Each structure stands twice: as C-alpha cells, then as structure tokens.
Amino acid sequence: MANLHILDHPLIQNKLTRLRNIATNNHNFRLLLEELTALMVYEITRDYPLREVEVVTPLERTIGKVLDVPIVLVPILRAGTGMLGSVLNLIPTAKVGHIGLYRDPKTLKPIEYYSKLPAELEDAQVIIVDPMLATGGSAVAAVDLIKKEGGKKIQFLCLVAAPEGAEALVQAHPDIPIYTAALDRRLNEHGYILPGLGDAGDRIFGT
Ligand code: PRP
Ligand code: URA
DSSP states (O other): TTEEEEEEOOHHHHHHHHHHOOTTTTTHHHHHHHHHHHHHHHHTTTTTOOOEEEEEEESSSEEEEESSOOEEEOOOTTTTHHHHHHHHOOOTTTTTTEEEEEOOTTTTTEEEEEEEOOOTTTTEEEEEESEEEEHHHHHHHHHHHHHHHTOOOEEESSEEOHHHHHHHHHHHHHSSSEEEEEEOOOEESOEEESSSSHHHHHHHHHH
C-alpha cells in the first residue's frame, strides 16, 4: 500500500512495545501514548513548508524560518484526545477540530455523535489523530466529514493499524497518507486488533 507509512524509528518501536504491555497502568499508558505521538508527529511534519522571517537575537538581526501552513488537528473522540496535548505542545498555533465517533459493538459501524471543525479548512494541513485503525470505519467517516467541510491536505496518524483498516482507508481515500507505528496481524471477531494494545479509550481513561 503506497500511502501507508510505518514509522520504524527505534524510539517509536520501543515506546509502542511498552504501550502494548498489559502490565502498563493507565497513568503510564497516557504518558507513553503522548511521548509516542510526539515522536511520530516529528516524523510526519518533516516536509511541511517554511518561510523566512527576520529575527533579532541578543547579538544581531538574522533570518530564521517558521512554519508556512495553517495546521488543524482533529482528534477522533474519545481516544484521539489522548494524543492531542503532545501535538499541541509541538505545534501550539494549530487549531483543533473534534469529531465524535464510536463503534457500534455489534455492527462495528461508526456512529457520529459530535462534529465541530474550524473554518477555512481548505488551505490547512489537517492531521487526524486516533490511536487505532481497526476496521477503518471511523477513519473513513472522519475523512469524509473533513473533506465535506473543505479539507484537502489530510494526514491520518494512528499508533496501531490492522491490515483491514489500512486497506479500507486506502480504498476510500487513496489521497490520504496513513502513518502508523505498526501494521498488526488482523482483527478478531469483535473488531479488536491482534496483537494490538487492547481498547485504547479504556486504557487512556481507565473505563
Ligand atoms: C476506537 C478507536 C477508533 C476506533 C477504531 O474508538 O479509538 O476511533 O475504535 O475502530 P474502527 O477502525 O473499526 O472504526 P471507539 O469506537 O472504541 O470509541 P472510544 O474512542 O470512545 O473508546
Ligand atoms: N479500538 C480499540 O481501541 N482497539 C482495537 O483493537 C480496535 C478498536
């Protein structure tokens, strides 16, 4: 899959392994998820455009570079909000949209319950964040919504993807690059990723 990028930096893989571990408690799970997200965001923003600006140092005037694209972060509720803070720490000027989706446990289809996106999505670089890409239903629905509101440049960032979900997202939106720390084996009969890391929302929020 041309548009699927597995980020295999050793620090990313090391943190992912600790995140997967059932012995990792909620507190450490949240910290690891934030650290892992920051490392991945560092990788996926490396081609963002820059523009030159003048800056005055304590010694002299010089030319520096700043980001030259408005950035919109869109966490998919709930679990995506666990990744939001660490992206905002790195890109404090980003605007934030929210998309509320949950999977119907029987059909595994996404049910939308909330959506609020910033205006002027057309020119923005949008990063959707959600730890898990399982059947792909939530990701496809989130991209549908963002495109409907005018979003054009969209990246999808997750921590663990199932082949089924990656395939579904590539089929529905071949223009969207997908970034993940791991492409796992498959889904189980309840739509959970194997080996995965369990229910991301439950492990973040202790539910
Ligand atoms: C999880 C996860 C994704 C979705 C992935 O959320 O955070 O949003 O499942 O599954 P899919 O690819 O099959 O759509 P969940 O629906 O459990 O809601 P939560 O974040 O509120 O726990
Ligand atoms: N959502 C999760 O949180 N975990 C999975 O394995 C699949 C969907």
